[in-house]
Ligand SMILES: [Zn+2]
């Protein structure tokens with residue numbers, strides 16, 4: 001095909017040479033038109049899925065759907081690929097309602113629309129029904145600091161329990177290359193080898209869960225995910241969680257974005273480095289040492305039945321803390337003690353419990 | 363400021379440039395929660411150079427942005443890394459980034475990649 005006269009050759013798509021290039025790929029610097037970009041993006045996700053034999057024909061797989069860009073793009077791409085390459089997989093949208101007014105309400109509406117748009121079943125599991133606590137009530141009780149710990153532990157179990165309810169043993173999430181690069185950096189800076197190992201694998205089956213997790217977008221740049229959503233006019237929701245994000249992750253994120261600006265391949269390079277380091281980690285160090293001694297001792301939580309190495313699972317331990325704190329808080333509030341102080345003393349108590357011992361990989 | 367203006371520029375006042383500015387991906391929060399804005403940008407910056415993207419973003423920061431957290435849009439004198447800029451649907455990297463000279467009727471989209479997954 002000869003290029004149209006009105007577009008200078010330097011502005012043409014480097015793949016089809018027929019239309020104007022609109023996208024500059026951070027991975028390769030290749031300049032592509034909209035059609036070539038969308039199909040290249042899809043082909044790369046397909047390649048990741050095929051090379052890791054991620055799906056089995058006839059299986060049901062849950063997509064952890066938040067209504068945000070990553071999980072929306074994941075659902076859209078998986079629908080496209082499932083039809084195009086006949087994976088024979090049944091995808092179901094699984095959403096968690098954390099109970100955060102003005103944030104979750106709106107994003108759940110987005111997920112409901114997505115379910116219709118993609119013709120997928122939608123299941124919503126709420127913290128309220130699972131734990132008796134919404135995130136709004138947790139924050140009311142402990143304050144804004146440290147609430148992400150609760151949310152992380154609760155979310156992990158909630159996705160598992162939602163999947164279990166559906167008789168599904170595989171949950172895919174929208175984690176992208178930027179997320180993984182960020183987590184690799186954080187784990188390097190903390191010297192956390194077990195988590196470094198886990199965050200780089202495409203599929204993780206943890207000892208504390210019978211449900212496998214996987215990340216089909218692990219090599220997809222956040223930039224390309226946003227561009228995919230824009231050029232495909234996908235319906236997604238974009239407001240940050242109103243409760244503060246972890247400061248450490250925020251700094252890692254800023255660093256990653258600054259590196260990408262100077263050297264776009266940096267993100268994929270960090271992911272690859274993480275994978276290479278991960279292969280060098282001796283197998284004993286891949287699980288945390290605390291867990292190792294009890295590896296054989298995995299049992300069911302005495303309260304809720306969730307698999308755990310302790311007597312109580314992490315969610316039940318946190319709930320104990322919250323429930324004990326409830327009447328005490330009421331007294332303190334009456335006595336006029338400021339919220340912030342009460343929450344910081346609780347936080348210190350929580351830190352002493354060494355919550356971080358077990359992986360809270362989000 | 364510049365007394366040595368050439369005869370062509372002398373006395374000629376260029377009309378402002380009409381632009382369609384869009385914010386997405388959470389950035390709209392910084393701009394009165396409004397996605398689409400139509401603005402009239404001065405055709406030249408204070409030193410008489412034709413308006414480019416760099417001039418535009420500083421103009422937006424000073425005149426359109428009500429939010430005080432300026433560093434969520436501009437950082438170290440440039441667009442905050444992690445914000446994508448699309449000029450008439452094209453990645454600004456294909457158009458010369460900050461140096462691109464804005465044209466009447468351009469649609470310029472700023473989209474944050476940083477918010478929620
Ligand atoms: Zn093309």
Ligand SMILES: [Zn+2]
Pocket residue numbers: 301302303304305306312313314315316317
């Ligand atoms: Zn339990």
